[in-house]
Amino acid sequence: MSRVIMLIPLDNNVGISTISLSLIYFFKEKIFYSAPKKSILYFSCVNNTHDSMFIFLKKHCSKFVHFLKNIDFSQEILNSSEYFSLLNKTIENIYKNKALYELILIEGIQQCFHVDATEINHDISQNVSAEVIFLDNLKKYSFQNVQEKVKKIKCLTKRKKYKNVLGIIFNKINSPLIEKKYSFIKKLKIINNINKNIITLVDHEKIFRNVPFPIIASIPWNKNIQEIYSIDIYKYLNVELIHLEKKYKNIVKEIMIFDENDINLFNKNSSNIFVIVAFSRLKDFIKMLHIVNANKKKIIAIILTSTSLSKEKVIFLCKTLIEQNIEFSITKKNTIEILTQLQNFTFHEKLNNIEYVSALKEYICSFFDLFYITAKKKFTYGIKYSPKEFCYNLKLLSRKKNKRIILPESYEIRILQAVSICQENNIAQCVLLGDAKKIYSIANHHNIFLQDNIEIINPDSIREKYIKRFLELRKHKVIDQHFARKQLENNITLATLILESNAVDGLVSGSVNTTADTIRPALQLIKTDNHSSLVSSSLFMLLHDEVLIYSDCAININPNAEELAEIALQSSRLLEIFGIEPRIAMLSYSTGFSGSGSTVDKIRTATRIVKNKKPNVIIDGPIQYDAAVSKTVCKLKAPDSPILGSANIFIFPDLNAGNIAYKAVQRSANTFAIGPILQGLKKPVNDLSRGASVEDIIYTIALTSIQAI
Structure with missing residues (x-):
């Protein structure tokens, strides 16, 4: 049986995708390393088939990672019928796959997608009995800042109880990019203006001493991991590469738009500049290049926009760039289009770079606490089902038993709706007691689909043959055939006798009759x-x-x-x-x-x-x-x-x-x-509340089937 782990973000900008990716690698390399055939099932609560991490996993990890698709809670309204339908679908998918995978990793929904993200994450995690790992960021590595997070966590867990918390991961500690929505160019400047490459954590126990859960990892923000290479930009913009400098991994520190009237921009102390140049200004740019790059390498790469010439002609015109080992590429898009596209670049776009992903996962995995991740929490007493788990298991056990359950109240709309669903899902073999024409007429009138092979017993055609058995079971009472015939006009009594004769395995009634009407015949005839x-x-x-x-x-x-x-x-x-x-x-x-x-x-x-x-x-x-x-x-x-x-x-x-x-x-x-x-009772007879919903009836049918020997 696999482990089910769910990552639940407590804030936006916690790096949930990179944590998911790193956990997958951590389990593969550190836990499943001796058994390569053991596989992992991964899915996100937001449809992520176009997400760069999903694409990367699909491309590079399909041998040991499988994917559960078509799960998307980002547009669902909490407690709507569509929401419950998707939740039930998710639960069923997980339980079907538990025996097939060693790890099922669920990526929770972030607040930015949905106002009810907290409730949705709680519903999913608790109804599949997932081991929960909370994710949060930490803008400043200090006791005070951690206490603010602890206060928020305690407030959440007091309002929403989690029965199986594995621990918490603090990511992006001391990141300068948390909270503010910087443009890509602004982020680039912030990153490259920071001197320290890695911020080391100290006094770990002191700072995290009041956190209510185990610290699975505390991961500092790392400038080296965030650095952008020119190749990352080329791939994102999908431009045509003409000359790529292979000797160096060119780190981009600034992006500028060429303007021959403002050459001083290129004369300042910055280096590793990536320049966007309109092809019409190529000659002016080359003139300026002799001045700017004369003493040290300032400009490392350019994009020529609005280029309509052939590749050969461009190479001829750009000999100076090649001589100075400056990378360059061309595109038909104009400068404004390229700049607009570039502003939407995120660091997740680097997930198509295998070297970047390798460095990223190694860095993050180095902070994981193996003890807390492998210390699977167990309940102190047996199995404990969540409501939806229990209901799923009800249907599963009933399906395996496949018992025949008779329902004497066959003209009731709710009964017919429940029978239709039980048929469709093979929950039990439902037997209706009534006139077939009348039953199908009611079903058709209310758009209830009943399969042609459903078993319907007409009470008028069998009533006489049960009179003798009724008299035998009630022989201690002074009754005659007339009385017996009168009693058997009641469909519940007749259905009870059918059950007693072993023609069916169980009985469900009470949607339109009292508890006494259901129980009395059972006590008299089944015992x-x-x-x-x-x-x-x-x-x-x-x-x-x-x-x-x-x-x-x-x-x-x-x-x-x-x-x-x-x-x-x-x-x-x-x-x-x-x-x-x-x-x-x-x-x-x-x-x-x-x-x-x-x-x-x-x-x-x-x-x-x-x-x-x-x-x-x-x-x-x-x-x-x-x-x-x-x-x-x-x-x-x-x-x-x-x-x-x-x-x-x-x-x-x-x-x-x-x-x-x-x-x-x-x-x-x-x-x-x-x-x-x-x-x-010797045989299962179960009573419905007269206010029973269709769902109530389905689960009562399932329970009756499970009780049957």
């Missing part, structure tokens, strides 16, 4: 399994960054200690289906021995029963909700609790508490709940 003495319910609560189970919130009004213990054991078995280690909180208004009374005693007894039946289970009770979910509160109220403030199953003392709590959380926190899921 409890060999491990259970009662039927209970669980809800999967999909909170912002985690998935919890609440039980029992729908069926048992006031369970005794034995029943509470049974509910806890049933809920733990449900969670184990997903490979998640159960951590059960038996909830009360009291923690430990801080309270007393019959309710607290009941919960204490129930906890003891669970421990006796399943000694290895992680459980605590009685415990208050805050101590069950907060490590800080748990240390204060229950320092010896095995839950450690990280419970994932919450057993409520009665139906009042459970039902009120789940609806309060669902509505107030705007969370998503799947269920109630019934537990303890």
